[in-house]
Amino acid sequence: MSLMRQVWLLVLGVVLASLLGAVAVSTVSTRQLLQTQLQIKNSDNAAALALALSQQRGDAELMQLLISAQFDTGYYESVAWRQPDGKLAFERRAPARASQAPAWFVALSPITVQPGVAQLSNGWNAIGSVEVLSHSAYAHDELWRSVTRMSALLLGLGALASLGAYLALHRIRRPLDNAVAQARGLMEGQFAQMELPHVPELQRLTEAMNAMVARVKLMFEAQGEQLQALRLQAHCDALTGMSMRKHFLAELESALTRDEGPARGGLVLLRLRDLALLNQRLGRPAVDQTLLTLSRAVKAYPDRVRGCLAGRLNGSDFALWLPAPDVAAETAQALADALRLSLPAFGPGIQVSLGAVDLPRESLLGQWFAEADKVLARAETQAGFVVEFHRGAAPAEAGKASSSTGAQGEQAWRAQILDALKERRARLSQFPLLDREGRLLHLECPLQLQLEADGSFEPATRWLPLAVRSRLTAEVDLLAVSLALEAINRDGQARCVNIAPASLLDGGFVARVREQVFQAPQAARKLGLELAETAAVQHFDLLLEMGRQLRPLGVKLGLEHAGAGLAQVDRLYQAGLDYVKLDASVVSGVSGDAARAAFVRGMLVMLRSLALKVYAEGLRDGMDVQALWDCEVDGVTGPWATAQGGKA
Amino acid sequence: MRSWLAGSVLALALIGAQALWPELAQALDRNKVMESAARFGPRTAGEAEQLLQMIDRAATVEELPRLSLVNNFVNKHLVFRDDSEVWGRIDYWATPLESLDKGRGDCEDYAIAKYFSLLNAGTPVAKLRMVYVRAQLGGRSLAHMVLAYYAEPGAEPLILDNLVPELRPASQRPDLQPVFSFNGEGLWQGVGATSAGDPLARLSLWRDLLSKARAEGF
Numbered sequence: 094m095s096l097m098r099q100v101w102l103l104v105l106g107v108v109l110a111s112l113l114g115a116v117a118v119s120t121v122s123t124r125q126l127l128q129t130q131l132q133i134k135n136s137d138n139a140a141a142l143a144l145a146l147s148q149q150r151g152d153a154e155l156m157q158l159l160i161s162a163q164f165d166t167g168y169y170e171s172v173a174w175r176q177p178d179g180k181l182a183f184e185r186r187a188p189a190r191a192s193q194a195p196a197w198f199v200a201l202s203p204i205t206v207q208p209g210v211a212q213l214s215n216g217w218n219a220i221g222s223v224e225v226l227s228h229s230a231y232a233h234d235e236l237w238r239s240v241t242r243m244s245a246l247l248l249g250l251g252a253l254a255s256l257g258a259y260l261a262l263h264r265i266r267r268p269l270d271n272a273v274a275q276a277r278g279l280m281e282g283q284f285a286q287m288e289l290p291h292v293p294e295l296q297r298l299t300e301a302m303n304a305m306v307a308r309v310k311l312m313f314e315a316q317g318e319q320l321q322a323l324r325l326q327a328h329c330d331a332l333t334g335m336s337m338r339k340h341f342l343a344e345l346e347s348a349l350t351r352d353e354g355p356a357r358g359g360l361v362l363l364r365l366r367d368l369a370l371l372n373q374r375l376g377r378p379a380v381d382q383t384l385l386t387l388s389r390a391v392k393a394y395p396d397r398v399r400g401c402l403a404g405r406l407n408g409s410d411f412a413l414w415l416p417a418p419d420v421a422a423e424t425a426q427a428l429a430d431a432l433r434l435s436l437p438a439f440g441p442g443i444q445v446s447l448g449a450v451d452l453p454r455e456s457l458l459g460q461w462f463a464e465a466d467k468v469l470a471r472a473e474t475q476a477g478f479v480v481e482f483h484r485g486a487a488p489a490e491a492g493k494a495s496s497s498t499g500a501q502g503e504q505a506w507r508a509q510i511l512d513a514l515k516e517r518r519a520r521l522s523q524f525p526l527l528d529r530e531g532r533l534l535h536l537e538c539p540l541q542l543q544l545e546a547d548g549s550f551e552p553a554t555r556w557l558p559l560a561v562r563s564r565l566t567a568e569v570d571l572l573a574v575s576l577a578l579e580a581i582n583r584d585g586q587a588r589c590v591n592i593a594p595a596s597l598l599d600g601g602f603v604a605r606v607r608e609q610v611f612q613a614p615q616a617a618r619k620l621g622l623e624l625a626e627t628a629a630v631q632h633f634d635l636l637l638e639m640g641r642q643l644r645p646l647g648v649k650l651g652l653e654h655a656g657a658g659l660a661q662v663d664r665l666y667q668a669g670l671d672y673v674k675l676d677a678s679v680v681s682g683v684s685g686d687a688a689r690a691a692f693v694r695g696m697l698v699m700l701r702s703l704a705l706k707v708y709a710e711g712l713r714d715g716m717d718v719q720a721l722w723d724c725e726v727d728g729v730t731g732p733w734a735t736a737q738g739g740k741a
Numbered sequence: 742m743r744s745w746l747a748g749s750v751l752a753l754a755l756i757g758a759q760a761l762w763p764e765l766a767q768a769l770d771r772n773k774v775m776e777s778a779a780r781f782g783p784r785t786a787g788e789a790e791q792l793l794q795m796i797d798r799a800a801t802v803e804e805l806p807r808l809s810l811v812n813n814f815v816n817k818h819l820v821f822r823d824d825s826e827v828w829g830r831i832d833y834w835a836t837p838l839e840s841l842d843k844g845r846g847d848c849e850d851y852a853i854a855k856y857f858s859l860l861n862a863g864t865p866v867a868k869l870r871m872v873y874v875r876a877q878l879g880g881r882s883l884a885h886m887v888l889a890y891y892a893e894p895g896a897e898p899l900i901l902d903n904l905v906p907e908l909r910p911a912s913q914r915p916d917l918q919p920v921f922s923f924n925g926e927g928l929w930q931g932v933g934a935t936s937a938g939d940p941l942a943r944l945s946l947w948r949d950l951l952s953k954a955r956a957e958g959f
Contacts, residue, residue, distance in 0.1 A: 140923075147921050177894025212870060214922045217898050217911035219870065219891055222926070 097266055104258040112247045119243050120236065124202050127232040131206045138167070139209030139225040146174070146223060151215030157183045160223070168228050174213070176221040192230040194237030204232050268295040275302050283667055284310035313666070316702070320695040321660055327688035328657070330405045332381060333388035339686065341404025343678040344656075345414055346458050347711060348402060350677075351654065352539060352553035353561070353593065353625065359421025359451045360461050361413040362469045363391065363428065366444045368409040375440040383439045387411065390431055394424070399627070412465075418451065422482040425449035433478040446472040452485040455554060460485075507563040509544045510556060514568050518543035520550055521576050521590070526708060526730040527737055534708075534728045535587035535621055538580070540573040557593065567599035574620070575609055581616035589621035591653065594628035597635040603642050610646050618647035621671070626658040629668060640669030653710065655679075659696070666703050673700050677711025677731065683724070684716035694724045769796065769861040773958030774838070781842040788818065788841040792858070799862035808890055808908055811858045812901045819846045819854070821903060834950045838957050851903040852888040853950065856924075857959045859890075868892065870922040876904060877916045889922065925951060 094102075142163055149155045156174065164172045164185040173184040192199055208226040212219065268290035278285050286303050289296050328340040336344060348354065365371070365387060371380050391411050395401040400416035413428075415421055425447045436443045448469030452461060464485050472481040513519060521538035528534050541550035560566050573590040581588055596602050610617040622643070628636055629652055640650050649671040652659075656676040659665060675696065683690040693709075700707045709721050712731035721729060771793055778789030795814045799807040822845040824833045837854040840846040846854070852871050859869060868891050876885035889898035889911070898911050905914065 143923075144921055177891075210926070212923050212926065214870070214872070214919060216919050217872075217889065219894060219898075219922065 097262060097269075101258070101262055104262075105255060108251045108254050108258075112251045115247055116240065116244050120202060120240050123239050124204060124236055127236060128204050128206060131204065131227060131229055131232055132209075135206060135209030135225050135227055136211075137209065138163070138227075139211040139223055142172070142225060143211030143213055143223050147214045149215075151218065151220055153182070156213075161185055163225075168231070170226045170228050171208075171224070172226075173208075173224045174221060175224060177219050182221060187228075190228055190230040192233035192237070194233045198237055198240070199233050202233075202236060204229055204236070264290070265292055265295065268292065268299055272298055272302050275306060279306055279309060281667070281669070284313075313699075313702070316695075316699050317660065320692070320699055323688070323692045323695045324657055324660070327686070327692040333385060333392075333405055335388050335392060335411070336402070336404035338404065338406045339682050339689075340678065341402060341406065341412060342458065343681045344402050344404070345461070346681070347654065347676050347678040348400070348414065348416065349454055349456070349458060349461075350711065352557050352591065354400070354454055354554075355416055355418055355558060356454060357418035357451060358454050359415040359417065359419075359424065359449060360465050361415070361421055361425045361428065361447060361449045362406075362465045363387065363411040363413070364446045364469060364473065365409040366446055366473065367442070371440070371443065374442065379439050383436060383443060386435055386439070387432065387445065390428055390435070421449040421451045422480070422484075425480045425482065429478040429480045444476065445478050446475075447478070447480045448472050449480060449482045450485055451483070456485070506556070506559045507565065510542065510560055510563065510565050510569070512546075513542045513544055514565070514572055516546075517572065517576075518546070519572055519576065521573065521580060521588070522550075522552070523588075524730055525734050525737075526589075526728045527734045528728045529722050531737060533586070535589050535619075537730055538573070538577055538588050538590050540569060540576070540590065542569075553591075561593065561595050564595070564599075566593035567596040567602045567605075569593070570596045570602070571605055571609065574606055574622070577620055578609060578613045578616045581619045582613060585619070587619040587621065589623050589649075589651065592622050592624050592628075594625055594632060597624070597628060597632045597639065603639050607642050607646070610643065610648055614646070620647075621649040621651055623651040623653045623674065626652050626655045626662075626676070628652070629662045629665070630658050633662065633664065633668065636668055644669060644671070670703075670705055672706035672708060672727075674708045674710045674730070675726070680709040680712060680721060680726075681714065681717055684714065684720040690720055690724060693721065693726075697724055697726060769793075770958040775958075777957040778838055778841075781838065785838065785842040788844075789838060791818075792837065792841060796858055796862050799858070804864065804890075804892070805908075807859065807862055807864065808899060808901065811855050811862065812906070812908055815851055815854045815858065816903055816906045818844065819851060819903070820844060821847065821851075823847055832946070834946050836950060836954045836957055837959060848903060849886040852886050852901070853954075855888045855901050857954055859888075861959060864890075866924055866926050867894070870898070870924045872922040873920040874917040875920060876918075878904065885917070887917065889919075923947070 142160070145159055146156045149159065160172050160174060160183060163169070164187075169185070169187070170189055171184060171186040173186075174182040176182045206227070206229055208224040210222050210224050212222050214220060268287070271287045271290075272295075275285055275287050284306050286306065287299050289299050325334070328336055330337050335341075349358075365384065368380070371383070375383075388405065388411065391403050391413050394413055394415070395403045398415075402412075402414040404412050406412050413424070415424055429445070429447050432445050436445065446469060448465050448467075448471070450461065450464040450468060452464060464483055468481040468483045472479040519540055519542050522541055524537040524539075526534045526537060539553055541552055542556055543550050544556060557566075557569075560569050570590070570592045577588045577590045580586070606622075610620070622639075624636065636650075644650055650669065651672040651674060652668075652670060653674040654676040655673045656679045659673070662668065675693065679689075679696070680693060683693055697707050706727045708728040708730060709718075709726050710730045712718050712721070712729050712733045715733060718729050718733055774789055774793060775786065778786045792814070795810060799810045802810065819840055824830055824847050827833075827843050827845045827847075828835070834853060835843070835846055835850045837857050840850045840854050849871070856869055856871060860866060870889045870891065872887050872889045874885050874887055876883040885904070888901040890901065891898045899908050900911055900914050900917065901908065902914070902917075904916075911917070911919075
């Protein structure tokens, strides 16, 4: 029984007991009083009547007349004159009146009254005695009335007292509930401050709780700041604050291999020419200013456009990746124009060469740089702020697909995807996520669609951008969930499927997933749903709601491709997640770079403190994996793990 | 004695208020009597000793000799004095032991002592009555109280009095004119087990007296 209920019952018990006690005591004493009064009345009236009768000199008629007069004018049940030998000389008697009080009450509180007796005499002669008995029913009536009145009054008082107790308890209860909610919230990572209650003891409790919550929050924030510093140190160039080469490459790799994204992208390389010469001529400070201006111009893009990547590759080279087709040339030209206006202010002889390429996104990293370097070299052969551009064709196979893509048009795509969904021409590919001992934790299962009947199953890279544009992601994701549930039911293996952030925007999506999950409660416990980090940044509330709906059913919820963006999620601790997968851009290359490893370690500490599992994704290199085990991640996935899984 | 007639009407009205008393069917408690007497003093204890001996003796004889025995004992052991002189009050009904302790008493104190002595010697209460009388003494009218003994119900009573010490039938007492009589009969049948502590008991002189006498062992 809850503490509040115990106290409440106790109060109620005390109130009831005192109420019953008061009624009982009052009843007993009232009964006693009534009984005594009745007895005294009988006796006194008998004495008074005897006094009068004794003065009649034994005249029986006169005495009977007196007795009748007394009887008729008073409230008597009987008045009797008994002769000395005990025989009845004269009697007046009325039937005893029944009481109006209930019979059980009369039985419970009997009022027994003896007749009043007094001796009669005529001169020296004793002529018997007189017995007077009053009606007693009215005493019960009065007693009953007083008991009911008393009960009503006390019941009213009891109700008032109960109300008072209820209010007082309520006053105590609210701060207690608040404290519990606060503690529970803290466990889930919410740092709520509670209003101070008016009860002093609870006030101290609340103060202590508030102080503790504030301190924990402070600790989290300090940790976050430290992490941010580590990240800058590991990933960013000290002068310009842009991503360093290694990090830029890792980011770009991750962006290129991601399911979601445009079919084509653009890469712009910028080179401040003759850096060594400039250093000599203008001096380091001026050159640094030049580099800063240059970097600011480049950084404007990633700051404004999500998905844009920028980095400083070395002393003089900058790179800008644009996640959109057919913008590289314009962007490079715009940059060149801007720089041509601003840079000469720092000194004569400053020149920037720009090379821009536009390639299919699935092109390999090496291809991107090879093409870009080629055009940059071309630009360098010319003086001034020159832009050279190359639009690369897609690799042979992909080229065919993308050309057909263009030809088909959006409507046809939409129809194809819808058909595939309707006929469930889809399958889940499987990539293992392994723990340190090589055990399979779960399978990552990206969906593949067979867009053309009898065609090949195509990965999400091909159709997801179109599905996003056609607003079909919710349907696609639902299919993936249902396939995963079926597969889990078959082999009992835990599986994760990707959910597109766009699906969250579909109002009915979460409810429909919930419905599916309800159908397969066993499998649901082994199902994981993961969303890209951007979902947490852009649709935090939707993510929260999804967790609230699905996690109670056993479904795990995770973030994938998590990196620097996590720092932007102010309330990550509230998100209600089970795990986080660190993006390849964060985890690749940790083996050779202490700063990167330190950042990963920092993220692990922070995420662990939020009770999250942390996995690393996109790992190719066994050395990196070893370094991550040393950082104590919970699991890894990617080509390396797939190869291991294959071996196992 | 002078003004008690008015007061005694009130007292009479209160006589009836005795319903809560316990039964007086108990025997004489000698130990209690002696204990109570010892509290008054050694002289009183001696008086009480004599009283008890007299009662014992009276219990063994016929009713008439018993009446004389009691009547003479009480008349001999008490000297007539007004309540105001003995007790400093206008009217006070003393118990037998109180009267013996003082050695003095007025008319009702005589009657009371005789009443309790006879009761304890075995005389039924129905045969005894305390009687308010108007007495002619030397041409004066006096409010007075005597004890009347009725050998049979309705018969002529014998009068135990202190004005005329010897036992006489009522017809030989033309100086006495009866007004009202009472006894403890019918008063003891009541509810309540105790009475001494009942404040109601103190409202009636007669009842108060009965409680006190009982507490002393009579």
